[in-house]
Amino acid sequence: xxxxxxxxxxxxxxxxxxxxxxxxxxxxxxxxxxxxxxxxxxxxxxxxxxxxxxxxxxxxxxxxxxxxxxxxxxxxxxxxxxxxxxxxxxxxxxxxxxxxxxxxxxxxxxxxxxxxxxxxxxxxxxxxxxxxxxxxxxxxxxxxxxxxxxxxxxxxxxxxxxxxxxxxxxxxxxxxxxxxxxxxxxxxxxxxxxxxxxxxxxxxxxxxxxxxxxxxxxxxxxxxxxxxxxxxxxxxxxxxxxxxxxxxxxxxxxxxxxxxxxxxxxxxxxxxxxxxxxxxxxxxxxxxxxxxxxxxxxxxxxxxxxxxxxxxxxxxxxxxxxxxxxxxxxxxxxxxxxxxxxxxxxxxxxxxxxxxxxxxxxxxxxxxxxxxxxxxxxxxxxxxxxxxxxxxxxxxxxx
Ligand SMILES: [Zn+2]
Numbered sequence: 458x459x460x461x462x463x464x465x466x467x468x469x470x471x472x473x474x475x476x477x478x479x480x481x482x483x484x485x486x487x488x489x490x491x492x493x494x495x496x497x498x499x500x501x502x503x504x505x506x507x508x509x510x511x512x513x514x515x516x517x518x519x520x521x522x523x524x525x526x527x528x529x530x531x532x533x534x535x536x537x538x539x540x541x542x543x544x545x546x547x548x549x550x551x552x553x554x555x556x557x558x559x560x561x562x563x564x565x566x567x568x569x570x571x572x573x574x575x576x577x578x579x580x581x582x583x584x585x586x587x588x589x590x591x592x593x594x595x596x597x598x599x600x601x602x603x604x605x606x607x608x609x610x611x612x613x614x615x616x617x618x619x620x621x622x623x624x625x626x627x628x629x630x631x632x633x634x635x636x637x638x639x640x641x642x643x644x645x646x647x648x649x650x651x652x653x654x655x656x657x658x659x660x661x662x663x664x665x666x667x668x669x670x671x672x673x674x675x676x677x678x679x680x681x682x683x684x685x686x687x688x689x690x691x692x693x694x695x696x697x698x699x700x701x702x703x704x705x706x707x708x709x710x711x712x713x714x715x716x717x718x719x720x721x722x723x724x725x726x727x728x729x730x731x732x733x734x735x736x737x738x739x740x741x742x743x744x745x746x747x748x749x750x751x752x753x754x755x756x757x758x759x760x761x762x763x764x765x766x767x768x769x770x771x772x773x774x775x776x777x778x779x780x781x782x783x784x785x786x787x788x789x790x791x792x793x794x795x796x797x798x799x800x801x802x803x804x805x806x807x808x809x810x811x812x813x814x815x816x817x818x819x820x821x822x823x824x825x826x827x828x829x830x831x832x833x834x835x836x837x838x839x840x841x842x843x844x845x846x847x848x849x850x851x852x853x854x855x856x
Contacts (some may be wrong), residue, residue, distance in 0.1 A: 461839045462583040462786070462854055463518075463713055464526065466604060467831035473497035475513050476833070479520035480543075481506075484810055484824040485787055485802035488721050488843045491554040494523065496831035503827055504520030511754050521837040522846055524805075525825050527785040528812030530744045531665070531723050531773025532595045534589055538563055538571025539584045540777035545752045549671050550684070552753055561630075565595060571573060572596045583834035586813060586822050588721070588744070588773060590638050590665060601631035609640035610665045613653060614647045614786075616694075621654070621854045626660045634817070638665040639715075642706050643685055645676040651713050653721070663719050663817050665744075669706045669722040669732075671723045671754065721815050723773065726750055732747050733766035742815035743768050748791050749775035760796050764803065771812035772804075789851050801847035803820055 461759055465476070474496055481492030483504065495503040502663065504540040509515060513744045519795065543555045572595060578588060589596055592614075600607045613619050626635060639645045644811030645653075650666075657664040669675065676683035683699035689696055697772070703709040707728065718740030725732070725743055736743060745758045763770050772788050774780045781787065789808045793801055821830040838849050 460521070461670045463580075463837070464580060464583050464585075465498050465833050465835065466526070466585060470496070470497040470831070471498055473502075473513055475509050475515040477509065477515055478517060478518040478523040478524060478835060479839075480522040480843075480846060481825065481844055482522050482524035482805075483737075483826055484525070484638070485805040488697060488846055490843065492597070493524070493832070494825060498788050499831050500846060501825060501829050502626065503825055504535050508824035513517075514651065518835045519837055520839050521831050521835060522824070522841060522850065523636065523835050525809045525823055525852065526780060526832040526834050527583050527808050528586045528816065528818070528822060529579060529783065529785045530588045530771040530815050532575070532579075532580040532587055532744055532783060533592070533776035533778075534572040534575045534587075534593060534600075534661040535593050536560070536571070537575030537783070538567050540571075545779075547639075549753045550673065568593065569595050569599060571777075572599050573753035575777060576600065576605060578733075578783045579605060582786060583678070584783075584785055585830075585832045586648075586810070586816060586818050588663075588665065588816050592640075592681070594607070597633065599633065601633045604632070605631040606818060606821065608634045608636055608663055610636050610663075611666075612638040612640055613649060614644040615649065616702050617648045617652060620649060621763050625661060626656060630713035634662065636660075636662040641670065641674060646696075646767055647709075647713055649673045650710075654713070654715050658717070660720065661719070663721060663815065664715070664719045666710065666715075666722060668710060668713065668722045668726040668751075668831050669726055672727075674706065675727050678703050678709055688790055703854040705732065707735060711735070717818070718742075721771075724750060725763075726754055726756055729759060730762055730766060733763050733768055743770045744773050744809075744812075744815060745770050746773045746775035746780065746788070747795055748781060748788055750778040751795075751829050753779050757795055761798060764799065769811045769814065769816045770807055772807045774810075779797060786851065786854050793848075793851050802833070804851055805847045832841075
């Protein structure tokens, strides 16, 4: 039986308490044997090893490892109700078609119930913060009531008319930051892309966009023809003013002002060294969802190339309609198996620190250190060595 992750979110607690365990993984490069955390008023105040400050209540979690709570940097909770209902085998285009049809049939209440179930799965799997892409606007309140921290990206696509006039970026309730996302460069007009990015830039908020994901997207942007061009034309959408063709999606994004240090580019299946170096120069964030990419496109992003370029990719599960679970350690385990040359420490960083940075939440989450939120997970694995902690966390756990 696999060890079960235990989650602790002490942010609303006032009392001071020591949390002790066999191992403390402050970040993947910094592990402390027999370490402890002092949490007070919901914040980590002190970290130590050995002698514990007197007169404070102590909770000894056991011989396993305390580590930062996880960050799922990209998901679509609105699609959770479609888990297992859409086939991958006919390719991405059919997956999208089936998804739109079945989403419509389910209706709002069932989609909301699915999102609530997805949030329970996230919490049970040790996740504290999530980057939620909301196409229908159904998940903001559910997330606000959940206790999770989130950047709630309201996603738009189509032309500028898709953007409501009264769009405001007022702070969300609870632990929610409300921001905006564009769906993708082949589904969203340049004018709308620019507007969405401008609004988030002016507000100092993260921005998200799927980029270089499908072959249809690549062909459309690089040739201004192909199945996607036909699809738009059939629907009476005129893309003659979109400035196509372009060298690649990233050039298109950059000339619209999308590439800066607040943007998260998601998937990047059709990108390589040149694009990664460029994103590194711009300080942009990248998020990959390897199981979803494998399921929908039969390929994986060039993660080693991203790392060689100096990027710090984060992990997302994408939706439960395209990945087997919303459990970020399932994504981590798949990633580690798919890229055996990547160290387990890097994969843990992708599941914690890098995601927190991409979502603008690095001051709260992603590592255990004084000043960060009192949110962590405990994994009851025994007989660890400092050299194999990350590897055992990835491969021996389940929600
Ligand atoms: Zn997505």
